[in-house]
Amino acid sequence: MIESTKVIAFSGKGGTGKTTAATLFLSAIVRRTTGQDILVIDADPDANLQTTLGIQITKTVGNIVDKRKREMDDPGLIGEHLRFALWDTVLHGDGFDFLVMGRSTGVGCYCTVNSVLTSLLHETLSMYDIVLIDFDAGLEHFSRRTADPAGTLIVVCDPSGLSFDTAKRIKALVDELGLPYEQHLLVGSRYSSAQESVFMTLAEGIGFGVLGLIPFDEEIATKNLRGESLLSLSPANPAQEAVDRMVEVLLGREG
Amino acid sequence: MPRRVMGGRLLIAAAAAYFAGRRYCVFTNYNVPGTDNTVVDVAAVLPRLKELKSRLKRGFAPTGILAHLIGSGWVPVKEIAQVTGYNLAFVAKVLEEAMGQGWVEIDITGPEARCRIKDYRVPAKECILAFSGAEQLERKLAVWRDLAKRCSGAYFIFPYGLDAKTTDLIVSTGAGIMQYYEDHGIFQEIVPADLCDIEDEKGFALMTERILYDDIWVKVGEII
Numbered sequence: 001m002i003e004s005t006k007v008i009a010f011s012g013k014g015g016t017g018k019t020t021a022a023t024l025f026l027s028a029i030v031r032r033t034t035g036q037d038i039l040v041i042d043a044d045p046d047a048n049l050q051t052t053l054g055i056q057i058t059k060t061v062g063n064i065v066d067k068r069k070r071e072m073d074d075p076g077l078i079g080e081h082l083r084f085a086l087w088d089t090v091l092h093g094d095g096f097d098f099l100v101m102g103r104s105t106g107v108g109c110y111c112t113v114n115s116v117l118t119s120l121l122h123e124t125l126s127m128y129d130i131v132l133i134d135f136d137a138g139l140e141h142f143s144r145r146t147a148d149p150a151g152t153l154i155v156v157c158d159p160s161g162l163s164f165d166t167a168k169r170i171k172a173l174v175d176e177l178g179l180p181y182e183q184h185l186l187v188g189s190r191y192s193s194a195q196e197s198v199f200m201t202l203a204e205g206i207g208f209g210v211l212g213l214i215p216f217d218e219e220i221a222t223k224n225l226r227g228e229s230l231l232s233l234s235p236a237n238p239a240q241e242a243v244d245r246m247v248e249v250l251l252g253r254e255g
Numbered sequence: 256m257p258r259r260v261m262g263g264r265l266l267i268a269a270a271a272a273y274f275a276g277r278r279y280c281v282f283t284n285y286n287v288p289g290t291d292n293t294v295v296d297v298a299a300v301l302p303r304l305k306e307l308k309s310r311l312k313r314g315f316a317p318t319g320i321l322a323h324l325i326g327s328g329w330v331p332v333k334e335i336a337q338v339t340g341y342n343l344a345f346v347a348k349v350l351e352e353a354m355g356q357g358w359v360e361i362d363i364t365g366p367e368a369r370c371r372i373k374d375y376r377v378p379a380k381e382c383i384l385a386f387s388g389a390e391q392l393e394r395k396l397a398v399w400r401d402l403a404k405r406c407s408g409a410y411f412i413f414p415y416g417l418d419a420k421t422t423d424l425i426v427s428t429g430a431g432i433m434q435y436y437e438d439h440g441i442f443q444e445i446v447p448a449d450l451c452d453i454e455d456e457k458g459f460a461l462m463t464e465r466i467l468y469d470d471i472w473v474k475v476g477e478i479i
Binding site: 068072088090092097112113123124126129 | 301
């Protein structure tokens with residue numbers, strides 16, 4: 001009723017193009033919306049969204065959690081409160097903010113810090129109109145219920161049967177745990193038009209709604225190979241155009 | 256024995272906790288800046304992170320004066336003194352400080368000093384008002400109507416069920432209705448509020464800056 005943040009989370013088997021998809025979705029959303037606050041979260045421990053967004057990160061949430069834990073264990077150390085450290089970790093890009101989760105590497109019990117962190121992260125999400133989350137390939141964040149925010153879950157599948165197996169497992173886990181996603185949708189990545197009907201059949205077979213297909217794109221492949229930002233792609237790029245259409249459907253459907 | 260009807264103060268405290276639990280920054284019995292001592296039972300503000308961070312770095316905007324510059328372009332300093340009722344020396348001092356913090360530009364090249372607001376954005380996504388409907392309902396409905404353009408919406412909260420006439424009266428203002436079950440600590444949304452875009456940006460700024468400023472000081476006291 002009064003909580004208005006739209007969350008779009010990306011998941012799927014490793015290497016299927018989740019990060020590329022998340023970046024293209026971000027680009028489409030930034031162009032489509034004005035005056036809205038958008039947060040992008042890289043929740044993949046092997047964070048590489050920074051490359052496709054062209055943003056240099058200096059610290060992650062994992063770093064500040066380690067630091068705060070050390071400060072709490074040593075009364076001689078005085079540091080920044082976790083809330084303000086978390087806020088400082090949020091970087092401001094062109095039309096969006098960016099937060100990298102990373103991971104903590106210290107030893108000992110992190111229960112106190114982590115429970116405060118979870119609460120602070122949810123609070124931070126609520127300060128944004130739209131939040132995009134790029135999850136890692138595994139299913140662990142679902143089973144640990146760290147992927148809890150309501151909204152849309154997009155599972156990305158490339159042209160491989162294995163990616164559909166993962167999608168099927170994700171759906172089963174989400175259903176089993178009763179995670180509060182309003183909808184879960186499949187997005188095909190790097191498909192040719194000849195493979196479209198196979199994709200549709202496989203998607204139907206695992207009980208997913210289909211949001212759309214991102215075609216294989218030479219320019220994106222080259223940029224990814226060179227480690228260049230995908231935000232500089234022209235809106236006329238065919239893959240970007242395909243995602244623009246999906247965003248139109250998604251935000252229209254949600255909003 | 257007839258059941259005791261809970262008092263407005265308890266209802267206000269419960270409503271404040273309800274909104275705070277939904278990550279709003281809350282102020283109870285809020286004397287709304289820029290009004291003639293208008294008090295609302297609960298004002299709940301959802302902040303924008305980027306704007307909060309900016310205020311932590313350069314200080315909160317002195318909205319009592321700056322609000323009059325929002326969307327107004329260049330404004331003579333004398334005019335601000337007239338509109339706000341502050342004396343000219345005070346206004347000049349506040350503006351000078353605000354210029355140092357990057358909130359305003361001041362132009363003294365013309366016949367009279369003038370200023371304009373710079374890079375200002377209200378630091379909140381939305382502002383919801385909540386009123387205990389159990390006391391002075393007519394007066395509170397009038398307050399809500401006066402403030403409606405500077406807020407996203409409002410709820411009237413009752414510790415008991417309403418008759419159809421009262422329900423219609425409240426719903427006709429665009430406000431929502433919630434019933435609070437004291438024994439269970441539950442707020443039940445009877446009619447959702449009609450949430451609207453902010454029409455009065457200046458009023459919205461005045462309404463929200465003070466709440467967020469106070470809220471930051473509470474958060475500074477956290478231990479982790």
